[in-house]
Amino acid sequence: MVSSLRLPTLTSLFSPSSFARRSTVTLRRRLHLRPPLAAGFSAQSAASSPTGTEDRVEGKKSSRVQERANTDRVITPRSQDFNAWYLDVIANAELADYGPVRGTMVIRPYGYAIWEAIQDYLNVKFKETGHSNMYFPQFIPYSFIEKEASHVEGFSPELALVTIGGGKELEEKLVVRPTSETIVNHMFTQWIHSYRDLPLMINQWANVTRWEMRTKPFVRTLEFLWQEGHTAHATPEEAEEEALQMIDVYTKFAYEQAAIPVIPGRKSKVETFAGADKTYTIEAMMGDRKALQAGTSHNLGQNFSRAFGTQFTDENGQRQHVWQTSWAISTRFVGGIIMTHGDDTGLMLPPRIAPVQVVIVPIWKKADEKTGVLNAASSVAEILKTAGLKVKLDDTEQRTPGWKFNFWEMKGVPLRIEIGPRDVSSGSVVISRRDIPGKQGKVFGISMEPSILEAYVKDRLDEIQSSLLERAISFRDSNIVDVSSYEELKEVISLGKWARGPWSASDADELRVKEETGATIRCYPFEQPQVVIRASAPKLNVDDVFEQKNEIAKAVKEELEKAMSAYGYEIVQTLIVDIEPDEHVKRAMNEINAAARLRVAAKEKAEAEKILQIKRAEGEAESKYLSGVGIARQRQAIVDGLTLRDSVVGFSVNVPVMDMVLVTHYFDTMKEIGAASKSSAVFIPHGPVAVRDVATQIRDGLLQADSTVATI
């Protein structure tokens, strides 16, 4: 009997510290340069932003600084101080600036253009998947926030409250939305009446406010921009499907557009959104190996619909609460792009989201060369613009070509085209890649002939896009270590890497691990080792097994689901795959049922093979879908003995042909497999005193095996 379980689980990702909310990243710039709000404002930001201050730099007469590397920009090397580098890049590439109110951010045109590229892609996908845009007010009565218990607990510490309006003290304080589930439900109650009004699927692009104490541009700001999707469904299955669909949309976006190999998975209960049943997430590894939660999709269950009374009349005339989801991606994602791809030189942008994909730098020395070079540069710009590319012709005479090279490299433009007098006479150009520094990335003699040039440039942009993704994948994979004990986990975390290993302990244990090691569970990745539950029922009448195998499979599936759903599992398949009857039954059956058994066995085997084949094909299909990265959701199974014991008792009650012997055999077999397996099943045998309980629970509770077929 084989049961395959699907979905996030015990194999978990731990990361040292992260950009999740309320982490403790120190903000060099903020702490050192920003005076408190009450002080003057003029010197608060851009203090070391030379691109915005060209005159001042020029006025300084410090030509030495300017000579150095032919640029007046000084970016802290990424390898030296990642955080300083990040803030330098944001200032010098003019992505954002500090707002006058602590923790707020001004998104400058170059940074906003990246956000627009994110919007343009997602907006189309949202509409394709059946969502409509709309807009909810940002002021929410304080009483709304209090209606959903865990929601108010999660959000009340970080609310901004309007207490005065039109010169008068308000009767009820207004919350500046930190998220919109409450007001959305308030409105849904007015729009949803019958099953025919469902599903209701909407999205809004909006600003939200969370009074964060430790802020960092893009990653965590007091106000940020995002989209928030909100849906209501008639069944829990539909809501779950929607939540998964949207985390898929985000995953695809991250891989294909932003070249960020996020790890999709489910959050632990501790990290689940305040008010959700389940939170799905995409977790990205930044250049400093910190984790960034880049997007989330929540299955809200009926938590908000019960709090707000969002009900519908089903097809049978019964009133029911709707099942809901919400999902969001924010301007934090821009920070993720910077921190995934940047290098010591500055920003490095994936072509598909770059505001400028190609910069053209004309080069001449003598006055008589100028016209020819500029004409050629303009014509090249025109060719590429017509081909649909985002092109910048930098023909200012205030800067040298060398200065421009450095500037646009720092701004992360994927391709640079250089055109000099010699190129004009040979009808060709020089093309340099941002992702391959120096001469290696430079190719001479690319023809200006429109069709050749266009094809060459587009090919290179595609190459850069793939190359950035591959680079990020290999960086990520070389920094994730599989661990099988708590000691190993601690060691890996202390090295600043991510640990992947089994987890099945309590919320309190999770917090204790965090306290001891600084490690948090980023997610239970969708990608899991192949795991199958095996159980034997040796005393069962073989004929009965045949006759009842559908019922048995169904009962097993139902009972396992009850037990495992708490861990986020879904039972994909239950198979009765092989029959080993009791000896005396065997003899009796041999003659009577030989033919029939052979036939059935063949069918079962074929079915099992078929499933394996389909699953393999599905895996391949999903691998392709994720740009050949191979993040396929694999099948998995897991048993928590204690929990399952009850459910199997229930199971045996439901299936009276099985007695308690079955239950015993079941767990004996499970333990045997668990102990003997050469699979990826892992245990944490030696925990420190503080987490010994964790280890014990894991050992007792967790059994994994990568075999695909097992025997009753």
Next chain:
Amino acid sequence: MVSSLRLPTLTSLFSPSSFARRSTVTLRRRLHLRPPLAAGFSAQSAASSPTGTEDRVEGKKSSRVQERANTDRVITPRSQDFNAWYLDVIANAELADYGPVRGTMVIRPYGYAIWEAIQDYLNVKFKETGHSNMYFPQFIPYSFIEKEASHVEGFSPELALVTIGGGKELEEKLVVRPTSETIVNHMFTQWIHSYRDLPLMINQWANVTRWEMRTKPFVRTLEFLWQEGHTAHATPEEAEEEALQMIDVYTKFAYEQAAIPVIPGRKSKVETFAGADKTYTIEAMMGDRKALQAGTSHNLGQNFSRAFGTQFTDENGQRQHVWQTSWAISTRFVGGIIMTHGDDTGLMLPPRIAPVQVVIVPIWKKADEKTGVLNAASSVAEILKTAGLKVKLDDTEQRTPGWKFNFWEMKGVPLRIEIGPRDVSSGSVVISRRDIPGKQGKVFGISMEPSILEAYVKDRLDEIQSSLLERAISFRDSNIVDVSSYEELKEVISLGKWARGPWSASDADELRVKEETGATIRCYPFEQPQVVIRASAPKLNVDDVFEQKNEIAKAVKEELEKAMSAYGYEIVQTLIVDIEPDEHVKRAMNEINAAARLRVAAKEKAEAEKILQIKRAEGEAESKYLSGVGIARQRQAIVDGLTLRDSVVGFSVNVPVMDMVLVTHYFDTMKEIGAASKSSAVFIPHGPVAVRDVATQIRDGLLQADSTVATI
């Protein structure tokens, strides 16, 4: 000597009451149905929104209501109660709903899609005209608002203030942005250093909050969505050009996309934006003849740059304050579209901004007809979608075709295609126009052949677009009356129409007129009677006139500009068009200069003719540009004697060949022309006591003539 002055002025538009801010429109729905904030929320809105409540209506068993006109929607006839009609349309067409906080609005998908159409068009135009999108924080330190004197006066009564953040009382209150000039200037000071940083031209799409006391969906809400452009320039001319350019973009959008014949012009000082030197506006006449301020563009001068110290180093190394503009269009425009085109049946949308341009309603009775009809309907939908049209196939079986007809008419969809079994067999469809009710708007037998169908549908959509604009123009024009006295103005206003007449009085007078009649000046339209300043210089040596005519023209232009810029004028052209020398000079000159004079005179005449010709062509070009509507900015001139007297003294000082005789003759001639002219110059001779001063000032101050050439 002829001087043509360009720009808004005295001929003003008065409207009875309006949707400008702080007007006194009563909100039936709000006042009658909405409990105050502190009370419960569930019953606050959509109380009479049957489209969202189909089940409830069906559940009522009140089939009589449903039979009536085959619809369950009840919209108050527009002719009966415009305001009730407006609110009914918004509820039934599911454009918007009330938010839980007083005065807030939820923009529902159908209404938001109209806003998206506005965004899509303007976003492209903004980028074409050199602007970049970015984003500023919405929280502004209260001290910022206080920096610009008239700004704080204008906005402080309607601010929403955040006083608590993260559970703590804030040291400084934060303003939730009502507009962003202050924070924009705070940031501009950090980005602008030299003339090379200018012009700085940005835009943001954002929400803004104004604590309005009397609200109305779309037209005036506590929070609304808009775009706000902000620019900084090195010269006042550039800023003025930018402010005019953007009001042009808005005007073109209104005419060409929204089919709203707005009247572009300049606001009176009283109505000018708090902090601006000049406010340009587009004023639209709604179906109830109320005025709607549909978009504004402000020349901010140096008001904010002086308050915030936004300076740059010019090419000569001097520090100067920048010259700025700001401009905005908001979700109010959606209200303008509803109120311009709607009729008793409901919404009527111009095809270019309609979320659904064509609705397809399949019709069948017998089961065996169904498949054929649905297939044909799907194929027609596919043809039109492929052609780039926004198509909705309404194939639900829960509603009758008649119900669907009414529903989509109420939603304002421009074209409806009906397909029944007979149509399927003849390979044709029936097409109905929303703008022509009943049989007259219905055409049978349009071929389903893709190229024919596509061409036919696109032609009809273009026709509807033009037809809606023409209808709105003729409605507007039939409701604007030219007045030449205060009595006439009062009468016209009392009839609910708009009055167009001269105006040159003080701000206090303007407020007094408003108090007495309820009339406000909507704008000084760009479109003005042709006006020319004429002046004679009889004692001048003719040869000198010839020799110095360029200098004279330049001096006149400069002096007039100084005097007239206060009224928003720009001097377009100064011409020395005819020479009548003093008698004894004449005789002496006759012989000596006969030949030369004839030549020069001919040249001058030709030049004048050329100018007229060019201006005529320009006028025609602009007429075409505004969809043949003929809103051309015409040339105009005006003299305020008292103000001009000073400037002409300056003029004579600058041009020493002219003496004080010139000045005297100048004004004598002006007055003579003013008194004798049969032009459109108008006076208000008999005001009531309270506004007698107004009339006196107008008579003294205002001189208009429509002649194009005059004589020295």
